[in-house]
Amino acid sequence: YIEYSLEELNKLNPQEFEEKELLEKKHLMSNGKKILGNLADVEKNLVSTDILSSLHKSIRSLDNIKNLITDNEEIDKLIDLFDNAYTKVSDSIDGFEVFRNSLNFDEAELKYTEERIMDLRAIAKKHRVLSEDLPKLREDFEAKLQLLKKSNNLVDDIKNNLDIKYSKFKNLAEKLSIARRKSADIVDKKVNGELAFLKLSNAEFKTNIA
Secondary structure, X not given: XXXXXXXXXXXXXXXXXXXXXXXXXXXXXXXXXXXXXXHHHHHHHHHHHOHHHHHHHHHHHHHHHHHHOOOOHHHHHHHHHHHHHHHHHHHHHHHHHHHHHHOOOOHHHHHHHHHHHHHHHHXXXXXXXXXXXXXXXXXXXXXXXXXXXXXXXXXXXXXXXXHHHHHHHHHHHHHHHHHHHHHHHHHHHHHHHHHOXXXXXXXXXXXXXX
């Protein structure tokens, strides 16, 4: 059971916090059409208004004013504000493009994500744990399997040791049995040789060895 369960978990290869990430991904892809529609509106507004170009022209005009006015802190502050605005808008547009390119609303990917979530939940239910606990469960099974293998090796070693000792005992027992039979034959001959002197010539002495 442990080995089969571990093989099953290794095949699934669950990752930490995987179900949570997959659910977020599924939610994102399920709302793909709405998200793409809103992104299209953002892009349309950016293109139609051409914010960067307007800010750039405004900054040039302010620079021209600055050249006509000397020692005016307010114009310097205003130019700084427009410069910062230009930088932030530029960064925002770059961030928008990165975000848009990072999205994946492929139907096949959505189907795979849904099936992966179901697989994680099915095996978690089978072992009566949460999906987020599957990586820990796999570690536990690996530890138990290693302990089981060590126990089996220990049992094999004990069995082999017993087999060797039994073989030695059997060999010694056979040698002892042969020696006892030889001793019995000698005793039988000596006793039977003395029976005639005891007027027991018709008798026969026989040692019985089990």
